[in-house]
Amino acid sequence: xxxxxxxxxxxxxxxxLSSYTRPLAGYQxxxxxxxxxLKNVDGKMVSLAGNKAAKGYIxxxxxxxxxxxxxxxxxxxxxxxxxxxxxxxxxAINPNDPAVAPGDAFAEMQKRAKDKKYAFPYLxxxxxxxxxxxxxTRTPHLYVLTRQGSGFVVSYxxxxxxxxxxxxxxxxxxxxxxxxxxMAGKPASVNSTKAVGCTIKWKKA
Amino acid sequence: MxxxxxxxxxxxxxxxxxxxxxxxxxxxxxxxxxxxLAKPSDTxxxxxxxxxxxxxxxxxxxxFEQANAAYAGKKVKVLLVSMDYVSQLDKKVKPxxxxxxLKSEVLLLNETDPNSWIDKVEPKWSGxxxxxxxxxxSRQKRAVFEREFTQAELTSELQKFMK
Numbered sequence: 001x002x003x004x005x006x007x008x009x010x011x012x013x014x015x016x017l018s019s020y021t022r023p024l025a026g027y028q029x030x031x032x033x034x035x036x037x038l039k040n041v042d043g044k045m046v047s048l049a050g051n052k053a054a055k056g057y058i059x060x061x062x063x064x065x066x067x068x069x070x071x072x073x074x075x076x077x078x079x080x081x082x083x084x085x086x087x088x089x090x091x092a093i094n095p096n097d098p099a100v101a102p103g104d105a106f107a108e109m110q111k112r113a114k115d116k117k118y119a120f121p122y123l124x125x126x127x128x129x130x131x132x133x134x135x136x137t138r139t140p141h142l143y144v145l146t147r148q149g150s151g152f153v154v155s156y157x158x159x160x161x162x163x164x165x166x167x168x169x170x171x172x173x174x175x176x177x178x179x180x181x182x183m184a185g186k187p188a189s190v191n192s193t194k195a196v197g198c199t200i201k202w203k204k205a
Numbered sequence: 206m207x208x209x210x211x212x213x214x215x216x217x218x219x220x221x222x223x224x225x226x227x228x229x230x231x232x233x234x235x236x237x238x239x240x241x242l243a244k245p246s247d248t249x250x251x252x253x254x255x256x257x258x259x260x261x262x263x264x265x266x267x268x269f270e271q272a273n274a275a276y277a278g279k280k281v282k283v284l285l286v287s288m289d290y291v292s293q294l295d296k297k298v299k300p301x302x303x304x305x306x307l308k309s310e311v312l313l314l315n316e317t318d319p320n321s322w323i324d325k326v327e328p329k330w331s332g333x334x335x336x337x338x339x340x341x342x343s344r345q346k347r348a349v350f351e352r353e354f355t356q357a358e359l360t361s362e363l364q365k366f367m368k
Contacts, residue, residue, distance in 0.1 A: 163318065194319055194331060197333050199333040
């Protein structure tokens, strides 16, 4: 036992070290989502805990500049209209570095939100820490969070639907199908989907 | 009169032919692309997924063109697979390919539902572009890059892959 102890201790240390050096893979379905505090276009700070009435959130990583984000903008606004009333408002987060994409600067975000009359928060992820924590890779990239106890868990990750070009030609509404099941208290049968999108404009190291 | 006309006509024909060649963008569905990438040959495929609307993709296109030229005749095939909508083929993609004078083979993947095909191309790919795949089937080698390359990075990754 005496010999075993240092061995076990070193194993434990190795496990701890490797968990730190491993790059963040982002949230998986069922993971608890850590709260965040980001600046909204109205200048106020927004956090998940701030909206006590929310049963959950539709978190959308999106931006001003990506053609796919623009193609989905109206559909994102429609999602908010439909689901905010049922307790799942949209929270839009712009993770792009304005130094790489000047069109995503905070002032430009404010302008976009005002012109399009966003009824939901449009937050700037200035440090890109929230996008990294979620594991977001592209815009648009969606996460449905549902309230569980004092926090929120990830219930759906991925796409809005199966046709970015034309909302009228959509055959499968991935996110809405998942929402129907989630709001009925069931796990989504299709809980992860993929979409083509613009890579997040990460800060140059 | 006839003598004067003929060279002009020839030149016009040649011009149309070369312009036509440069403009070629093959539209294909996923099974056809899969079949091409599954060929048991010793050719290294460098497959770059891009789009005319994707700024970082456009920035790195010259690096792929450069690799295509550098490895000409060395069993390396660069495929530039456009993610543009097929409705944009004549309006955006062909004029872009012509204007840039792209020499690598350009394809346009005509699929609407990425969730149904991304995993068939590569399960590790989340869907953001630019995305690059290097495949050599006879050597059973495969490398994936869901990121933007600098010219130096692409050169070194390709050299590493070819070793």
